[in-house]
Amino acid sequence: MRAALVAAAAAAVVTFPYWSRPWASPFATTLLRDALILAIFALSLDLLVGRAGMPSLGHAAFFGAGAYAAGIAGQRFATDQLPVTLGAAALVGAALALLIGVLVVRSEGIFFLMLTLALAQIVFAIAFQWTAVTGGSNGLSGVGRPMLAAVDFSAPDLMYVLVAVTFVLAVLVLWGLARSPYGRALTGVRENERRMRALGYDTARLRLSAFVIAGTIAGIAGALSAYSTRFVSAQDAGLGNSVRAFVTVLVGGAGTLGGPIVGSALVSLIERVVPSLLPTDLRIADAILGIVFIGFVLFARQGMVGLGHAALVRVSRR
Amino acid sequence: MTAELVFQQALNGLSFGALLFILASGLSLVFGMMDVVNLAHGAFYMLGAYVALSVVQSTGSFWLAMLAAPLALGVLGFVLEPLLLRRLRARHLDQVLLTIGVSLVIVDVIGQVWGREVRSLSAPAGLDGSVTLIGGVYPVYRLFVIAFGVALAAAMAVVYRRTRIGMLIRAGVQDAEMLGALGVDTNRLFASTFATGAALAGLAGVIAAPVFGVQPGMDTDPGLLYSLVVVVVGGLGTLSGAVAGSLLVGPADTFGKVLFQDVALAVIFAIVALVLLLKPTGLLGRIRIAR
Numbered sequence: 001m002r003a004a005l006v007a008a009a010a011a012a013v014v015t016f017p018y019w020s021r022p023w024a025s026p027f028a029t030t031l032l033r034d035a036l037i038l039a040i041f042a043l044s045l046d047l048l049v050g051r052a053g054m055p056s057l058g059h060a061a062f063f064g065a066g067a068y069a070a071g072i073a074g075q076r077f078a079t080d081q082l083p084v085t086l087g088a089a090a091l092v093g094a095a096l097a098l099l100i101g102v103l104v105v106r107s108e109g110i111f112f113l114m115l116t117l118a119l120a121q122i123v124f125a126i127a128f129q130w131t132a133v134t135g136g137s138n139g140l141s142g143v144g145r146p147m148l149a150a151v152d153f154s155a156p157d158l159m160y161v162l163v164a165v166t167f168v169l170a171v172l173v174l175w176g177l178a179r180s181p182y183g184r185a186l187t188g189v190r191e192n193e194r195r196m197r198a199l200g201y202d203t204a205r206l207r208l209s210a211f212v213i214a215g216t217i218a219g220i221a222g223a224l225s226a227y228s229t230r231f232v233s234a235q236d237a238g239l240g241n242s243v244r245a246f247v248t249v250l251v252g253g254a255g256t257l258g259g260p261i262v263g264s265a266l267v268s269l270i271e272r273v274v275p276s277l278l279p280t281d282l283r284i285a286d287a288i289l290g291i292v293f294i295g296f297v298l299f300a301r302q303g304m305v306g307l308g309h310a311a312l313v314r315v316s317r318r
Numbered sequence: 319m320t321a322e323l324v325f326q327q328a329l330n331g332l333s334f335g336a337l338l339f340i341l342a343s344g345l346s347l348v349f350g351m352m353d354v355v356n357l358a359h360g361a362f363y364m365l366g367a368y369v370a371l372s373v374v375q376s377t378g379s380f381w382l383a384m385l386a387a388p389l390a391l392g393v394l395g396f397v398l399e400p401l402l403l404r405r406l407r408a409r410h411l412d413q414v415l416l417t418i419g420v421s422l423v424i425v426d427v428i429g430q431v432w433g434r435e436v437r438s439l440s441a442p443a444g445l446d447g448s449v450t451l452i453g454g455v456y457p458v459y460r461l462f463v464i465a466f467g468v469a470l471a472a473a474m475a476v477v478y479r480r481t482r483i484g485m486l487i488r489a490g491v492q493d494a495e496m497l498g499a500l501g502v503d504t505n506r507l508f509a510s511t512f513a514t515g516a517a518l519a520g521l522a523g524v525i526a527a528p529v530f531g532v533q534p535g536m537d538t539d540p541g542l543l544y545s546l547v548v549v550v551v552g553g554l555g556t557l558s559g560a561v562a563g564s565l566l567v568g569p570a571d572t573f574g575k576v577l578f579q580d581v582a583l584a585v586i587f588a589i590v591a592l593v594l595l596l597k598p599t600g601l602l603g604r605i606r607i608a609r
Binding site for chain 1: 353354355357402405406410411412414415416418419420421422423425426427429430538539542543546547550586590
């Protein structure tokens with residue numbers, strides 16, 4: 001029963017452009033596509049922040065690395081085939097996460113946050129300065145077409161389907177991970193690392209593996225972003241993007257699968273819909289996002305999912 | 319490189335280091351006392367530069383800006399600490415997250431009020447010229463920055479070691495909770511500390527403006543990024559750590575940019591990684607990892 005519901009929901013998400021066409025504009029598809037990319041990115045970060053208790057503020061490094069990897073692999077290997085380009089994105093995301101992870105997994109809390117931020121910022125600076133490879137401050141244009149055999153996914157509706165299928169797969173993988181003994185061990189590391197170590201777990205290796213998995217998924221999200229916009233900017237790897245993912249996770253609710261997803265809906269709304277309701281010379285989307293974020297940190301640390309849960313409990317008690 | 323060039327770059331490195339000290343000392347002070355890494359420090363630095371811009375535009379006095387910007391930022395810090403951070407006392411990580419939100423708001427408000435163009439602020443009359451030093455001309459303003467950084471470090475050292483406030487700061491860095499148990503008003507102490515940190519960021523913003531310009535993005539680079547690198551390298555929470563970090567990172571960054579150009583940041587990356595691997599608490603840091 002539950003599996004059937006999940007399958008129906010997944011099918012509805014994947015086919016959105018086709019059943020929504022009578023009443024929704026193509027903009028809705030674009031908006032949802034970008035929200036789903038943010039959701040994949042935020043879900044991967046939540047594996048660290050929510051599941052393993054590793055507050056990374058440098059996650060955009062892997063998103064950006066994946067975006068560049070997909071674009072550059074397509075150009076260098078002269079291929080548009082998704083298995084090559086998405087594979088390159090995942091591989092580069094994983095390799096970079098391994099490199100940075102080795103340096104950071106032994107630190108905790110605020111120290112972990114600062115280190116991830118500083119190291120990711122250096123990745124950004126390299127992307128920004130290594131003009132010969134990344135296009136530097138001009139960004140990387142001419143990202144190839146996403147091809148699978150002879151099917152070209154670059155048309156808006158098909159691009160959406162590609163993103164939505166990846167999103168569904170990411171949710172399934174992370175759901176399976178959370179329920180597995182491995183996921184429970186990660187929760188154990190978050191709750192009480194010393195006890196886990198006393199129980200014989202190699203906690204540093206657990207944290208490192210979570211870091212690499214999260215980096216891999218973030219890399220794939222970055223590649224999807226590169227294909228969607230046909231462009232990679234150094235800002236994709238920048239602090240602003242890391243902050244965006246972090247805000248998404250916390251506003252939605254860390255440590256849950258639903259949290260990053262509803263969080264990405266709210267963040268997309270604030271970034272893309274709210275500005276169109278304001279006068280054009282008032283560009284305060286970031287400020288609104290900041291105030292919303294402060295509100296959640298102060299008054300609703302469990303995020304929207306936590307608020308919803310509390311409301312449900314209150315209603316059912318009546 | 320010729321000897322003259324080495325000398326010039328050494329001076330550049332020192333003046334950048336002095337600037338980094340002014341910038342990072344506030345971040346380090348706040349962390350030492352409150353266990354909070356203020357991620358809005360870069361935004362405070364940026365706001366200081368923009369306030370200075372407005373003061374110079376309306377009064378024409380750079381010196382007045384050097385007073386007004388730290389004052390304005392100090393007031394902001396004094397208001398923000400009780401308004402936001404105090405509500406989450408002892409939840410250090412959440413306090414850090416809060417400062418991310420503060421930073422988002424400040425940077426966007428700056429863009430809305432002052433615009434999003436690149437601006438510049440010239441050095442004050444008398445310091446805008448250059449002098450001849452060992453075979454090359456050198457801008458006087460950079461020498462002023464070095465002198466100011468040294469004077470500030472010396473003044474802070476005196477305050478730390480010789481005054482009642484300094485005693486409270488040292489005690490608070492050791493154990494703020496115990497200080498509260500001994501009857502010190504930690505609410506006021508924390509608000510003042512946060513205000514001082516913000517004021518130092520504002521001061522750094524004014525002093526850096528003639529060298530690095532005033533533009534969007536300065537809150538991250540150099541603002542937050544470099545102050546973090548300095549405190550990570552030097553060690554958080556101590557004055558000597560901030561001095562050591564600035565003296566290492568300033569020249570390393572400057573020579574890295576001359577010698578390796580495109581991969582200059584790899585030099586800083588290498589330093590950060592090396593320090594992390596060999597001594598995760600920084601060169602002069604204490605072990606104190608707050609969750």
